[in-house]
Amino acid sequence: MNEAFNRYIPASDEAKRWGLTLTDLGYTQIPAGSAYPPGEHPDSYAFNVSTGRVLTEYQVIYITRGEGSFWSQVSGEQAIKAGSLFLLFPGVRHRYQPNPQTGWDEHWIGFIGDHAERLMNEFFNPQEPVIQVGMNSDLRALFATICDLTEHEGFGFRRIIAAKAIEILARVQTLSQGESLRSPHNEKMIRQTCCLLNDALRQKFDFNAHATENGMSYTSFRRLFKQHTGLSPNQYLLELRIRKAQSLLTNTTLSVQRISEETGFESSFYFSRFFKQRMGLSPLNYRKAHR
Numbered sequence: 001m002n003e004a005f006n007r008y009i010p011a012s013d014e015a016k017r018w019g020l021t022l023t024d025l026g027y028t029q030i031p032a033g034s035a036y037p038p039g040e041h042p043d044s045y046a047f048n049v050s051t052g053r054v055l056t057e058y059q060v061i062y063i064t065r066g067e068g069s070f071w072s073q074v075s076g077e078q079a080i081k082a083g084s085l086f087l088l089f090p091g092v093r094h095r096y097q098p099n100p101q102t103g104w105d106e107h108w109i110g111f112i113g114d115h116a117e118r119l120m121n122e123f124f125n126p127q128e129p130v131i132q133v134g135m136n137s138d139l140r141a142l143f144a145t146i147c148d149l150t151e152h153e154g155f156g157f158r159r160i161i162a163a164k165a166i167e168i169l170a171r172v173q174t175l176s177q178g179e180s181l182r183s184p185h186n187e188k189m190i191r192q193t194c195c196l197l198n199d200a201l202r203q204k205f206d207f208n209a210h211a212t213e214n215g216m217s218y219t220s221f222r223r224l225f226k227q228h229t230g231l232s233p234n235q236y237l238l239e240l241r242i243r244k245a246q247s248l249l250t251n252t253t254l255s256v257q258r259i260s261e262e263t264g265f266e267s268s269f270y271f272s273r274f275f276k277q278r279m280g281l282s283p284l285n286y287r288k289a290h291r
Contacts (some may be wrong), residue, residue, distance in 0.1 A: 003029045007150045019115025020162045030103040052095035058120050059088035059110040066104030070096040074126045083134040089126045107143040109165050123173045133175040142168050189214050190228045197237050202264050207233045249287040256283045
């Protein structure tokens with residue numbers, strides 16, 4: 001790998017329609033004792049480490065060697081080390097620099113767009129811009145792939161690197177969760193629970209007993225499950241039942257009573273009421289609309 005690579009990409013109308021457009025990207029190896037920031041970037045991206053700068057885009061910067069510091073007007077001063085990743089938000093003054101004794105290696109992407117704004121506002125916080133993701137090989141490979149695709153500018157590369165940028169955000173958001181959440185034991189337990197729920201649509205599922213069998217309280221299990229899936233255990237099971245009901249209504253001639261039994265609802269009345277609340281149509285009207 002060369003010591004540095006960067007590219008600044010004009011945002012085309014086609015790229016903007018994807019909702020997330022990469023505007024700049026690259027990596028830089030800053031040796032110990034080197035001046036920072038290097039003078040190889042456009043004036044609109046350059047900054048003084050004393051006064052900082054304000055951008056009109058989002059950036060994700062991943063440090064894979066060395067250490068240093070980061071400051072923003074929202075978060076204040078924070079230490080940076082190898083494995084740290086920090087986020088820059090539009091309109092927020094910031095500055096950062098490596099420790100002169102160590103230097104650092106930085107990988108970054110900058111992006112704009114409606115979808116980018118939704119993701120950043122929903123899953124990240126300007127008050128907590130520094131995330132300890134560790135030395136993650138998958139994350140580092142994504143940054144490298146974006147640079148490689150951009151360097152060769154193959155057909156459609158702008159759309160592909162936009163998708164890779166979304167994957168970076170997804171991995172960062174996942175890695176920002178606590179160590180206990182990311183532990184192999186807990187991941188395996190949640191996967192097994194999801195499999196059990198898929199097989200338990202016709203009968204009640206005792207979540208309290210299941211939590212106890214896995215050595216935790218229901219409260220801890222519920223919190224862990226929701227962090228992994230985005231839904232509480234009961235909501236997850238109800239979603240599975242509704243999806244099964246949709247399939248049976250569309251692809252079979254089973255009665256509503258029979259479908260309510262196949263999907264584990266207490267009665268056809270409760271099933272019909274819940275289905276209409278969730279889907280906006282009664283089961284029979286849903287069947288008519290999708291046959």
